[in-house]
Amino acid sequence: MRLLSLTCQRFRNLSEVTLAPSPHTTVAVGENGQGKTNLLEALYFLATLKPLRAGRLSELVQFGAVSAKVTGRFLLSGAEREIAVEVVPGGRTALVDGKRAASLESYFGGVSVVAFTPDDLAVVKGGPDGRRAFLDRSVFNRFPAYLEESREYARALKSRNRLLKDNAPVSHLQAWDATLARVGARLWARRRQVVGEVAPRARDAFARIGRTEEGATFSYAPSHLPHVDFAASDEAQLQQALGLALDVRLRRDLERGFTSVGPHADDLELALGQHAARQYASQGQARALVLAWKVAEIENLEASNGFLPLLLLDDVSSELDPERNAFLMGYLAERGAQTFLTTTDAHLVQRAVGPDTVWYRVSGGQVSRREA
């Protein structure tokens, strides 16, 4: 897979920008606040239909405009195709070769992207919601259908939670339980598979990066499922288990006004040796854990798709852990993936630069070619 061109229109502060990226490394250099992250975000959004930074889709639309559009031309298995996503009032439209995409599978068609951003650091030390979102980004990459599945789940959950808050009759609540159990079991099965594939690779990657005696473990922790062997159950058994757990916890959930069991309540547990990384990891170890997961994800996507994802690396800076930055730069250069880097200082990305590196300067939402 290769991105041949990228066009952003009215996307945040990028009024009208077209890039012709390198097959390998493309670097965007600029001062803070100029639009470097916006550029990566546009590419991330195109490739995932999810914003890179949390928030509403409408934030992506340039102040004063009504719609934003990102278009990319890709080379995929020898054929060129154009995908585009438009943010319009009330939602977004995905297009393939100019026509509304028939399905998300046809839209993605193998395009995937892994992003490294300074915000990743918060994943290890923060709450479970951040780790679920972190894991889910990997699951979307691996299974494009997960996007629709997780939406369906979120809609059912929202409806059930509203009824719980309103103290609605139990029969109304139970109308949602079947959907939650069915779709929740699907999400569980998807997440479990991705953790199963990525975790062993991540453990190995951590040993290469971590410079820590203790090994890292990454494991999925479903909450409030005491009577189920999560790892050994098939999807039908998980569905049954979730249906049961919803029943068992109904009275408690009614008191609290929200649903306490299901994929939305789980965690991705990260540990160093016997200790929870959340409490005990240093800054450097936390960064290495995230790095290890993503390196593992890249390798896993390559194994399942037959080609590497696009890699985005936002805000390469010197303050942040020079040693691990150097590891990452070296790793990216060696893999030969199509990579997009942003930095305020061109010197900091030298290790990832090759003869075909394409350089851009970003200033006030304008993007122009520059020399190395």
Ligand SMILES: Nc1ncnc2c1ncn2[C@@H]1O[C@H](COP(=O)(O)OP(=O)(O)O)[C@@H](O)[C@H]1O
């Ligand atoms: N919807 C929007 N419309 C116009 N400008 C925006 C929008 N969202 C963010 N911006 C502007 O984008 C700039 C920040 O861009 P960003 O890519 O984060 O900078 P950096 O180069 O530091 O990564 C800020 O000036 C901000 O006001």
Ligand SMILES: [Mg+2]
């Ligand atoms: Mg930035």
